[in-house]
Amino acid sequence: MTAPADSARSRAGLGLFASPQTRYWLLIAPALLLMGVFYIYPIGRVLWMSVTVPAPGLDNYELLASSASIQRMLWTTARISVLTTIFTLLLAYVVAYALVHSSPRVQRWMFLGVLVPLWISVLVRAFAWFVLLRREGLINSALMATGVTDSPLSLIWNETGVMIGMVHYMLPLGILPIFSNMRDIDQRCIAAARGLGASRFEAFWRVFLPLSLPGVVGASILVFIFSLGFFVTPALLGGGKTLMIAEYIKVQILEVVRWGVASMLAAVLLIVIGVLLAALSRLVNLRKLFGAG
Amino acid sequence: MTMTATIPGHDLSISRVSKTFGTFKAVKDVSLDIKGGEFLTMLGPSGSGKTTLLMMIAGFVQPDQGSIHLDKQPITHLPPESRNFGMVFQGYALFPHLSVFDNVAFPLKVRRRPRAEIEEKVKAALELVKLTTQSERLPRQLSGGQQQRVALARALVFTPHLLLLDEPLSALDKKLRAELQEELKRLHRKVGLSFIYVTHDQDEALSMSDRIVVMSDGRLVEQGTPSELYDRPRTAFVADFLGKSNFVRGKVESHVGDGFVFSGDGVRFVQKARDAKPGIGSKVTVALRPEKLSIVAPGTESDNRLSGVVREWNYFGSEFRVLVDTAGCGPISVSLPAWTAGNAPEVGQSLELGWSARAGMEVQEA
Numbered sequence: 001m002t003a004p005a006d007s008a009r010s011r012a013g014l015g016l017f018a019s020p021q022t023r024y025w026l027l028i029a030p031a032l033l034l035m036g037v038f039y040i041y042p043i044g045r046v047l048w049m050s051v052t053v054p055a056p057g058l059d060n061y062e063l064l065a066s067s068a069s070i071q072r073m074l075w076t077t078a079r080i081s082v083l084t085t086i087f088t089l090l091l092a093y094v095v096a097y098a099l100v101h102s103s104p105r106v107q108r109w110m111f112l113g114v115l116v117p118l119w120i121s122v123l124v125r126a127f128a129w130f131v132l133l134r135r136e137g138l139i140n141s142a143l144m145a146t147g148v149t150d151s152p153l154s155l156i157w158n159e160t161g162v163m164i165g166m167v168h169y170m171l172p173l174g175i176l177p178i179f180s181n182m183r184d185i186d187q188r189c190i191a192a193a194r195g196l197g198a199s200r201f202e203a204f205w206r207v208f209l210p211l212s213l214p215g216v217v218g219a220s221i222l223v224f225i226f227s228l229g230f231f232v233t234p235a236l237l238g239g240g241k242t243l244m245i246a247e248y249i250k251v252q253i254l255e256v257v258r259w260g261v262a263s264m265l266a267a268v269l270l271i272v273i274g275v276l277l278a279a280l281s282r283l284v285n286l287r288k289l290f291g292a293g
Numbered sequence: 294m295t296m297t298a299t300i301p302g303h304d305l306s307i308s309r310v311s312k313t314f315g316t317f318k319a320v321k322d323v324s325l326d327i328k329g330g331e332f333l334t335m336l337g338p339s340g341s342g343k344t345t346l347l348m349m350i351a352g353f354v355q356p357d358q359g360s361i362h363l364d365k366q367p368i369t370h371l372p373p374e375s376r377n378f379g380m381v382f383q384g385y386a387l388f389p390h391l392s393v394f395d396n397v398a399f400p401l402k403v404r405r406r407p408r409a410e411i412e413e414k415v416k417a418a419l420e421l422v423k424l425t426t427q428s429e430r431l432p433r434q435l436s437g438g439q440q441q442r443v444a445l446a447r448a449l450v451f452t453p454h455l456l457l458l459d460e461p462l463s464a465l466d467k468k469l470r471a472e473l474q475e476e477l478k479r480l481h482r483k484v485g486l487s488f489i490y491v492t493h494d495q496d497e498a499l500s501m502s503d504r505i506v507v508m509s510d511g512r513l514v515e516q517g518t519p520s521e522l523y524d525r526p527r528t529a530f531v532a533d534f535l536g537k538s539n540f541v542r543g544k545v546e547s548h549v550g551d552g553f554v555f556s557g558d559g560v561r562f563v564q565k566a567r568d569a570k571p572g573i574g575s576k577v578t579v580a581l582r583p584e585k586l587s588i589v590a591p592g593t594e595s596d597n598r599l600s601g602v603v604r605e606w607n608y609f610g611s612e613f614r615v616l617v618d619t620a621g622c623g624p625i626s627v628s629l630p631a632w633t634a635g636n637a638p639e640v641g642q643s644l645e646l647g648w649s650a651r652a653g654m655e656v657q658e659a
């Protein structure tokens with residue numbers, strides 16, 4: 001509460017800056033305005049359009065139950081996102097584990113390796129994978145030269161290609177939350193487990209793994225949410241055959257011009273992500289996960 | 294319950310172990326034997342290598358040289374989980390995701406004991422440390438003292454060959470520490486295991502141990518029972534680390550009776566020899582406990598006398614500690630029981646200190 005001296009001072013001051021509260025609101029007003037005009041309002045419009053275009057009503061949402069192509073696309077989106085999340089987490093866990101157990105010097109280099117891809121455009125990365133994965137690409141020619149396979153594997157223009165690209169993109173997002181959680185695990189607990197008779201593996205299984213689970217849960221929801229709305233990689237590496245929700249929406253707007261369907265799907269995505277975030281916030285401290293606090 | 298008084302103690306023998314981290318020698322050529330059932334304390338200043346030595350015993354750190362034997366069996370390269378030693382870590386290292394019960398049950402679970410046995414032994418162990426009502430709580434819901442008890446129960450529940458404790462009480466306040474010291478001693482008598490106890494608290498070492506090992510700078514400086522080390526230390530380091538000491542230095546002038554006369558800066562002292570009398574002309578150092586000095590009235594009989602001026606004094610309830618600037622021997626601190634001291638000495642007052650030839654302790658400088 002404000003001390004008497006404090007309130008006396010504010011009464012004497014300019015009316016406009018009467019309380020700290022007002023001051024703070026004024027300071028964030030421009031940012032709020034920007035958010036309102038360019039973010040909240042368009043989202044509101046999208047939600048509104050999903051129940052008004054082409055005619056008022058829930059017709060667009062009915063398509064979820066009746067349209068086979070939409071159902072197939074939603075199923076593809078869910079499957080790819082789940083698989084991407086699983087593969088990303090497996091790899092991220094191993095990398096994070098190696099990170100916390102290496103010397104500070106090695107750790108710095110490994111971090112660079114984890115973070116550098118984040119600064120490279122997702123477009124560039126997708127094309128890099130294209131170069132590596134296509135039929136005459138580096139990987140196929142290496143596999144054939146060494147005699148592992150006789151004919152080139154189809155690693156691109158299908159779900160495999162999409163997932164390789166997506167896992168690669170998501171990896172830092174998986175590693176960072178798991179790493180920040182693992183770093184807080186008391187190494188003496190692992191030593192204590194060994195001293196009390198647990199083998200290396202058992203100490204990991206019974207102590208380290210359970211203690212690292214909050215990071216894993218946080219990372220998995222984060223990666224899953226990002227995967228759901230992913231656009232560039234599926235569009236480039238999927239070759240038009242692997243249709244996920246973001247690309248489907250784009251097609252609805254730019255090619256067949258069905259704004260109602262597009263905005264309905266956008267609304268569905270928004271709601272699903274909102275629900276997932278709400279679940280996540282109950283499980284782990286969101287502020288910590290995203291680097292604040 | 295199998296845990297009470299029936300476990301045969303195991304003998305541990307450490308011979309000539311050394312450990313270097315990078316270029317830093319943390320433990321230098323330490324040999325040590327621990328008899329079954331003994332309460333052994335490793336005492337030393339911070340960084341003297343106590344934890345490193347304990348970690349080598351536990352198997353977390355591999356010695357570069359030397360060997361460790363348990364009952365004549367070499368265990369130097371055995372992994373920690375195969376040694377069957379109980380360990381209480383500094384800060385306890387309880388598993389934060391497990392309840393008190395599951396923490397204590399952990400060593401039995403990894404040993405694949407049957408359920409009923411686990412149930413029974415965990416209960417008995419929690420009873421042993423007087424913690425029976427909180428077994429479903431998580432460690433963070435317990436007080437420091439209670440966490441300490443859980444760590445103890447967890448280290449004892451699987452009837453280990455011996456118990457290693459690394460400063461187990463250092464995180465607790467003074468009163469609780471005294472209480473748990475008592476309890477640890479009671480526990481030690483009851484379970485009959487060897488305890489290897491690391492501390493840098495000299496009072497703790499003196500009051501609890503059967504034997505104290507003093508470490509300094511990676512070396513084992515001296516070992517003995519608490520009274521041996523306190524009353525007859527061999528080194529200046531121990532005389533000053535275990536309790537406080539004043540030091541008087543000089544050259545031997547002559548031999549008398551079972552002692553010798555030495556002089557430093559023109560003042561003569563008599564001192565009883567420790568073993569063989571030191572040769573005439575050799576340098577000697579004599580340690581003097583502040584409580585073995587007294588203020589003597591002029592003209593009274595005393596083996597040694599030294600005059601000086603009071604620089605400062607402090608009152609500690611049961612005693613006065615007086616710092617006296619002396620001619621020839623520098624500042625000397627004296628502790629006087631408050632009930633005999635009468636009036637406090639005054640700063641600037643001249644007085645004479647006296648002590649008997651048996652009160653001093655002939656020690657070696659490091």
Ligand SMILES: Nc1ncnc2c1ncn2[C@@H]1O[C@H](COP(=O)(O)OP(=O)(O)OP(=O)(O)O)[C@@H](O)[C@H]1O
Nearest residue numbers: 314317319337338339340341342343344345346493
């Ligand atoms: N893993 C390590 N790597 C490098 N140096 C180490 C390592 N462990 C210990 N040391 C060094 O060895 C020396 C002895 O450490 P140790 O922990 O054994 O001391 P201690 O007697 O237990 O001290 P304290 O009373 O502070 O716990 C210290 O100088 C420490 O810096």
Ligand SMILES: [Mg+2]
Nearest residue numbers: 343344345459
């Ligand atoms: Mg230590």
